[in-house]
Amino acid sequence: MTRRTPQDQPRIGTQEEQEEDEEGLEEVDWRSNEGTFGLDSEKFVEEQLRTPWMTAMKAFLESGALAMDSQL
Incomplete structure (x- = not known):
């Protein structure tokens, strides 16, 4: 039997910490697939x-006539 340590558990952050982490995502330069695949x-x-x-x-x-969302 393995013993679980605190490092094995996912870290739960506060709302403020999550918002700070998400702020950087808006600044990422998302290149189109056209540039990536030529x-x-x-x-x-x-x-x-x-x-x-x-x-x-x-x-x-x-x-x-056809739904573009595969979940429909």
């Missing part, structure tokens, strides 16, 4: 237009 947006759109099922899926999503 995606050529124009070429991607061209490929979408050449793929029949992708064209249909795009039309369904834009018209609101």
